[in-house]
Amino acid sequence: xxxxxxxxxxxxxxxxxxxxxxxxxxxxxxxxxxxxxxxxxxxxxxxxxxxxxxxxxxxxxxxxxxxxxxxxxxxxxxxxxxxxxxxxxxxxxxxxxxxxxxxxxxxxxxxxxxxxxxxxxxxxxxxxxxxxxxxxxxxxxxxxxxxxxxxxxxxxxxxxxxxxxxxxxxxxxxxxxxxxxxxxxxxxxxxxxxxxxxxxxxxxxxxxxxxxxxxxxxxxxxxxxxxxxxxxx
Amino acid sequence: xxxxxxxxxxxxxxxxxxxxxxxxxxxxxxxxxxxxxxxxxxxxxxxxxxxxxxxxxxxxxxxxxxxxxxxxxxxxxxxxxxxxxxxxxxxxxxxxxxxxxxxxxxxxxxxxxxxxxxxxxxxxxxxxxxxxxxxxxxxxxxxxxxxxxxxxxxxxxxxxxxxxxxxxxxxxxxxxxxxxxxxxxxxxxxxx
Numbered sequence: 001x002x003x004x005x006x007x008x009x010x011x012x013x014x015x016x017x018x019x020x021x022x023x024x025x026x027x028x029x030x031x032x033x034x035x036x037x038x039x040x041x042x043x044x045x046x047x048x049x050x051x052x053x054x055x056x057x058x059x060x061x062x063x064x065x066x067x068x069x070x071x072x073x074x075x076x077x078x079x080x081x082x083x084x085x086x087x088x089x090x091x092x093x094x095x096x097x098x099x100x101x102x103x104x105x106x107x108x109x110x111x112x113x114x115x116x117x118x119x120x121x122x123x124x125x126x127x128x129x130x131x132x133x134x135x136x137x138x139x140x141x142x143x144x145x146x147x148x149x150x151x152x153x154x155x156x157x158x159x160x161x162x163x164x165x166x167x168x169x170x171x172x173x174x175x176x177x178x179x180x181x182x183x184x185x186x187x188x189x190x191x192x193x194x195x196x197x198x199x200x201x202x203x204x205x206x207x208x209x210x211x212x213x214x215x216x217x218x219x220x221x222x223x224x225x226x227x228x229x230x231x232x233x
Numbered sequence: 234x235x236x237x238x239x240x241x242x243x244x245x246x247x248x249x250x251x252x253x254x255x256x257x258x259x260x261x262x263x264x265x266x267x268x269x270x271x272x273x274x275x276x277x278x279x280x281x282x283x284x285x286x287x288x289x290x291x292x293x294x295x296x297x298x299x300x301x302x303x304x305x306x307x308x309x310x311x312x313x314x315x316x317x318x319x320x321x322x323x324x325x326x327x328x329x330x331x332x333x334x335x336x337x338x339x340x341x342x343x344x345x346x347x348x349x350x351x352x353x354x355x356x357x358x359x360x361x362x363x364x365x366x367x368x369x370x371x372x373x374x375x376x377x378x379x380x381x382x383x384x385x386x387x388x389x390x391x392x393x394x395x396x397x398x399x400x401x402x403x404x405x406x407x408x409x410x411x412x413x414x415x416x417x418x419x420x421x422x423x424x425x
Contacts, residue, residue, distance in 0.1 A: 005413060005414075005417065009417045012416065012417060012420055013413040013414075013416050013417055016413075016416035016419075016420070017394075017412070017413070017416070020384065020387040020388060021330060021387055021391050021392075021393065022387050022392075022393055022394050022397070022412065023393065023394070024393050024394070024395065048416075049319075049323055050316075050319055051369070051419075051420070051423055052369075052384075052388055053319045053322045053323060053326075054365050054366040054369045055369065055385065055388050055389070056276070056279075056280045056322045056325075056326065057276075057365075057366045058366060058370065059276070059279040059280060059283055060279060061275035061276050061278075061279050062275060062278050062279045062282055063274075063275050063278070064274050064275065064278040064292065064295055065292065067292075068274070068278075068292055068295055068296050069267070069270055069274070071296050072266070072270065072296055072299040072300060072303075073263070073266075073267070075296070075300045075303075076261075076263060076266060076299075076300060076303045077263075122248075122249065122252065125249070125252065125253070127253070137249055137250070137253055139249040139252075150246070150249060152246050152249055152250065154250075186246045
């Protein structure tokens, strides 16, 4: 028999046992029933899953044989979209459809890089599609009373001698300049102008081509090369 | 006033891109699936191999994982703060453990296994920062060595209490006590 723990610890210990898969048949059934009835227990079990999953990151990567991808490709071929046009339209329901391109070679998921602190969860995303096929992916993170945007350009090329300026467009207001982007580099935008929380879904971002250093007049002077709205997550 | 600075933190970009990738996969975009595979397959294959210890089976499961992701990407829920890579690793671990159980080495009936398998993680930023991995390793190190070994064995091997107790030649009740207390300490350690 195991000794009793304080009630809160009891819930966490059981959730951990469940997430790890330590329980036997009857124990699993009981825990599964608890998950359905008790949101707190469900949360606790999911939290354990997240806590423990970094164990998988300790493993050295092993390249699978090429035949695996061929098999996956074959198995998924039937339900795949047929042409690029319909794919582009299909992006819309998600509010964004960025190219998840090979932007940061070596920005690998399971990291063998210097320590990075845990990231805040994204609260909204927008894909600013450009006519040339590239995309600016904007991810919003809410930090207390402010919103921070991460703008990642994917497959974007800027003509020589031009700067890309980022604009915030709110309903019924003139576009407000947020600043200049930085070529192929992703940037962080900290601006008090960006709405917080659900209000973000009313906002649109746009990128225009401006003379070096940005629009001299405070309004966009060059062509808008990409724009998109936020969907909150 | 706004301030624009280059992103120093590539993990953040990688996550944003993976989220975008998964949403495109949910819309059945095969280029996105290929990209997702390119970025994640080597890591998920390592996890399959570690759990199954058999190359052919690991290959089967890896294939199943990406077909599952193709069909289930819509249930990936970034809204809950779930990190995409944690989600993928959880899908992979569940599939691989399911295969282990089916092999008959381990107990738990299949229905019960399915019950465990739909436990999607509630993630913060797990697995995206090497800091997160390092901290987990450090916290495990701080536990009773038998408990840490047992937790790893359960994570990678799907061992239940009975089997862990048998392997460590400990009474079942002692193994339970040891692990339950270790889990509470581990949680406290990770939260500080």
